Amino acid sequence: MLVPLTSLKEGESGKITSIKANPRGGGGWGFWKRLMDMGLTPGTKVKVVKSAPFRGPIEIYVRGSRLALGRGMATRILVEIER
Amino acid sequence: MKRKKLRFALAGNANVGKSVIFNQLTGLHQHIGNWPGKTVEKAEGTLHFKGYEVDIIDLPGIYSLSTFSLEEIISREYIAFEKPDLVINVVDASVLERNLFFTLQLIELETPLIIALNQIDIAQRKGIKIDHKKLSEILGVPVIPTVAVKGIGIYNLLEAAIETVERGIRSPRGIEYGKEIEEKIERIAAAIREINLPYPARWTAIKILEGDKKIEEEVKRANPDILRLAQKMAREIERIHGHSCSTVITSERYEVAGKIAREVQRIQPVIKPTLSERLHDVTTSRAFGYPIMLLVMLSIFYAIFTFGDYASTLLSDLLYGSKPFLDQFLINTLLKELIWGGVIEGVIAGVTIALPYIVPFYFILYLLEDSGYLSRIAFLMDVVMHKIGLHGKAFIPVMLACGCNVPACLGCRIMETERERFLAAFVVTLIPCAATTVVVLGLVGKFVSIEWALLLYIVDLAIIFTLGRVAFKKLPGEPTELIMEMHEFRMPHLRTVISQTWFRLEEFIKIAFPLIIISSLIIKVIELAGMFEPISVLLSPVTVGWLGLRYEMGIALIFGILRKELTLIMLATILGTTNFGVVLTPIQMVIYCLITMLYIPCIATIAAFIKEFGWKKAILITLFEVFFAVLLGGVALRILEPLGVL
Numbered sequence: 022m023l024v025p026l027t028s029l030k031e032g033e034s035g036k037i038t039s040i041k042a043n044p045r046g047g048g049g050w051g052f053w054k055r056l057m058d059m060g061l062t063p064g065t066k067v068k069v070v071k072s073a074p075f076r077g078p079i080e081i082y083v084r085g086s087r088l089a090l091g092r093g094m095a096t097r098i099l100v101e102i103e104r
Numbered sequence: 105m106k107r108k109k110l111r112f113a114l115a116g117n118a119n120v121g122k123s124v125i126f127n128q129l130t131g132l133h134q135h136i137g138n139w140p141g142k143t144v145e146k147a148e149g150t151l152h153f154k155g156y157e158v159d160i161i162d163l164p165g166i167y168s169l170s171t172f173s174l175e176e177i178i179s180r181e182y183i184a185f186e187k188p189d190l191v192i193n194v195v196d197a198s199v200l201e202r203n204l205f206f207t208l209q210l211i212e213l214e215t216p217l218i219i220a221l222n223q224i225d226i227a228q229r230k231g232i233k234i235d236h237k238k239l240s241e242i243l244g245v246p247v248i249p250t251v252a253v254k255g256i257g258i259y260n261l262l263e264a265a266i267e268t269v270e271r272g273i274r275s276p277r278g279i280e281y282g283k284e285i286e287e288k289i290e291r292i293a294a295a296i297r298e299i300n301l302p303y304p305a306r307w308t309a310i311k312i313l314e315g316d317k318k319i320e321e322e323v324k325r326a327n328p329d330i331l332r333l334a335q336k337m338a339r340e341i342e343r344i345h346g347h348s349c350s351t352v353i354t355s356e357r358y359e360v361a362g363k364i365a366r367e368v369q370r371i372q373p374v375i376k377p378t379l380s381e382r383l384h385d386v387t388t389s390r391a392f393g394y395p396i397m398l399l400v401m402l403s404i405f406y407a408i409f410t411f412g413d414y415a416s417t418l419l420s421d422l423l424y425g426s427k428p429f430l431d432q433f434l435i436n437t438l439l440k441e442l443i444w445g446g447v448i449e450g451v452i453a454g455v456t457i458a459l460p461y462i463v464p465f466y467f468i469l470y471l472l473e474d475s476g477y478l479s480r481i482a483f484l485m486d487v488v489m490h491k492i493g494l495h496g497k498a499f500i501p502v503m504l505a506c507g508c509n510v511p512a513c514l515g516c517r518i519m520e521t522e523r524e525r526f527l528a529a530f531v532v533t534l535i536p537c538a539a540t541t542v543v544v545l546g547l548v549g550k551f552v553s554i555e556w557a558l559l560l561y562i563v564d565l566a567i568i569f570t571l572g573r574v575a576f577k578k579l580p581g582e583p584t585e586l587i588m589e590m591h592e593f594r595m596p597h598l599r600t601v602i603s604q605t606w607f608r609l610e611e612f613i614k615i616a617f618p619l620i621i622i623s624s625l626i627i628k629v630i631e632l633a634g635m636f637e638p639i640s641v642l643l644s645p646v647t648v649g650w651l652g653l654r655y656e657m658g659i660a661l662i663f664g665i666l667r668k669e670l671t672l673i674m675l676a677t678i679l680g681t682t683n684f685g686v687v688l689t690p691i692q693m694v695i696y697c698l699i700t701m702l703y704i705p706c707i708a709t710i711a712a713f714i715k716e717f718g719w720k721k722a723i724l725i726t727l728f729e730v731f732f733a734v735l736l737g738g739v740a741l742r743i744l745e746p747l748g749v750l
């Protein structure tokens with residue numbers, strides 16, 4: 022089942038399948054290239070470590086390092102939950 | 105013997121230890137400036153080793169060589185155009201995979217390369233052991249293990265660097281992509297070899313397949329057919345893989361980085377969480393994150409202001425104490441007035457801000473940054489900053505701005521794109537700095553009530569949010585969101601922090617002093633020419649008619665351009681009393697403070713703004729804020745008066 026990265030609970034992992042375009046336009050090539058360059062490519066395993074209070078960014082563990090990711094971006098990353 | 109000259113560049117991800125290595129290598133022989141025309145820092149230094157004079161450039165910390173940020177463009181253009189004799193790629197051994205992704209790109213750019221495998225102590229603590237010999241074999245590049253903060257491996261690094269240059273550099277082979285991709289890269293590269301471009305052909309081919317706008321432009325200018333060919337190839341790759349071509353290439357690069365990392369590192373899971381781990385958990389936890397942050401910030405502000413106040417008084421006593429001594433040399437009274445009132449007062453003003461406040465501010469900022477805590481603050485504050493279209497990192501300049509707008513303005517460099525930099529700097533100029541706080545507390549807080557002072561802050565905050573939002577909506581370009589690596593907590597390296605602070609101080613002096621001195625001289629001339637009265641009268645339609653202030657207050661506001669606290673000091677001088685409650689009405693005080701908070705960034709901030717964003721934007725922002733503050737002041741008057749609350 023494909024779900025946005027933000028719907029994973031703390032401690033859950035998933036495999037990235039795709040990244041949705043921004044529905045409101047904007048967040049084009051630059052945004053998306055940035056995600057790729059930080060290692061969030063399709064097929065990559067990510068683990069949600071924590072989400073900041075008040076619907077803030079989420080902390081993920083990916084490719085051996087810890088990243089903070091804005092929530093808007095994270096909702097656009099679709100993952101397949103791994104249990 | 106004439107020394108042979110070499111140029112080395114340090115490159116790597118953010119926070120890998122480049123600054124520390126740079127410091128270890130160059131010691132005091134360094135210089136920090138900006139890249140020409142860019143708001144990006146450039147650190148240069150020299151060292152002498154075995155008869156060589158080596159210039160070292162510390163390139164900005166980046167994750168990739170694409171065109172996402174200014175830093176990335178600057179780095180790749182430097183490497184491709186300036187062709188340093190060697191690039192020292194600093195690699196964080198504790199996050200090898202991510203770092204190798206960047207290394208692979210350097211190799212692809214056909215850069216002469218050696219690797220400093222840094223932070224092996226931290227990697228060890230995380231249970232990671234790396235076979236550096238094997239890594240070197242796989243990459244075809246010398247790899248030197250280092251622990252920069254302890255100076256371990258630095259000598260070896262330098263020796264290996266020189267040896268690599270002397271031996272002549274073998275170009276390491278880049279990674280091989282899948283067959284269907286390689287084939288296309290080769291075809292495009294063959295076409296590119298026909299045209300004349302400053303970048304290596306294979307790299308250019310890969311970049312246009314990735315859809316890199318800047319490179320596409322250049323290829324298109326040389327021969328649009330090549331670009332069309334590349335786009336056709338890219339579509340084919342997309343058809344095969346079901347993802348965009350850029351995704352496919354980046355994925356493969358990461359796959360290779362991951363494979364190499366797994367091959368050379370052995371991980372023994374650590375059972376007990378490390379101290380860094382536990383610190384991270386606490387400082388970002390739901391329950392303790394914000395309280396800890398608040399506590400840390402309050403104690404920092406308290407410490408800096410206590411120290412600053414003390415040191416500032418001491419310094420100005422000392423400097424003013426030298427007046428009789430200096431007076432002996434100045435016979436001519438007019439000249440004396442000008443030199444004292446203009447130049448020396450200006451210098452004193454600068455010194456009494458810079459040393460007691462700016463220095464500790466920077467020092468603590470760098471301690472926080474290098475320790476890793478700043479990125480946790482950015483994580484926590486992302487939600488708030490998001491409301492004005494910025495992301496968590498922008499909180500750092502905002503925090504700085506509460507102390508002084510000048511370093512805050514310069515601190516906006518940490519934002520990734522020009523748009524974000526400008527937006528953050530605009531918000532920064534609206535934030536009441538320490539001097540403004542002194543005025544608000546000293547006037548409204550003391551003679552009206554502390555609640556009214558607080559209310560002023562709340563109103564100011566609301567205005568900042570509103571204006572920030574408007575600017576965010578109006579500015580062209582796409583907003584970016586937070587995407588930031590959170591590193592291990594580490595002990596900062598004191599010498600590096602001190603030298604960073606030192607260079608910041610130097611920068612502050614260069615930017616702020618000339619303008620502070622010139623403008624205090626101008627104000628002195630106006631005073632000596634007896635122009636205060638006419639100017640006050642000239643301003644009175646605004647000050648008295650629109651704002652309901654006393655007409656003398658216009659001059660005090662003009663002084664405030666120099667330094668915000670002068671709006672209070674000059675007010676006392678002009679009105680001839682410090683008991684403002686007697687000569688001013690509460691409404692006048694509230695309006696006056698409201699205007700002081702917003703009406704103009706001080707001259708030093710304007711100077712910083714000019715340096716970072718150019719004259720045009722600086723003037724625009726300044727005029728806007730003056731106009732806006734006056735408008736708001738008048739409106740506030742018309743609301744407050746009928747309400748009769750004051």
Ligand SMILES: Nc1nc2c(ncn2[C@@H]2O[C@H](COP(=O)(O)OP(=O)(O)O)[C@@H](O)[C@H]2O)c(=O)[nH]1
Nearest residue numbers: 118119120121122123124223251252474596597
């Ligand atoms: N333990 C340890 N800490 C290091 C090492 N190298 C750098 N650091 C620390 O890592 C942090 C980031 O280093 P810095 O040079 O500022 O990184 P830069 O962003 O690459 O310039 C600082 O707190 C350094 O003191 C190392 O080899 N071992």
